Amino acid sequence: MPVAPSAIRAALPPEEAGEFDREYRRVMAEATESLDLTGVLAMLRRWQRVVWSARDPEAHRRMLDQAARLSSGEDVATEPWTTTKARLGL
Template sequence: MLPEEVGDFDREYCLATSEAGETLELTGVLALLRRWQRVTWSSRDERAHRRMLERADRLSAGEVLATEPWSVTRARLGV
């Protein structure tokens, strides 16, 4: 996780644990931890993670970028 992402994790975790305390249901907490685990894996290579975030921002803004299906990416990476 990048230093600037820590605050996002903290806020989301506090909200999820607060909701879990009220509902006695941990599904939201577990989903949050699984999602942030993927962020942590992705950010092991900080430069690649930052590039991915930048491309995601550009795609969200409507820019047309070359992409590939997840199945192609997995095969290329040997995952």
């Protein structure tokens, strides 16, 4: 069942709300021109996953830090997905 954009925004960590707002306005403007909500729905599904991952705020902040370090080219310890799945028992 789809979740209202306002509910997603309310559940986000405060430091992520501004980025949500900017992206929401952009995809809504695109949808207004194209008459296609596909981009809006994809954006909301992605932000819903952010809300789910942010249930543990410290783990979420560590993940964001790791992603920022990887994006900036830093050498960050990673592991293959198969290893992660095995470690988590998936």
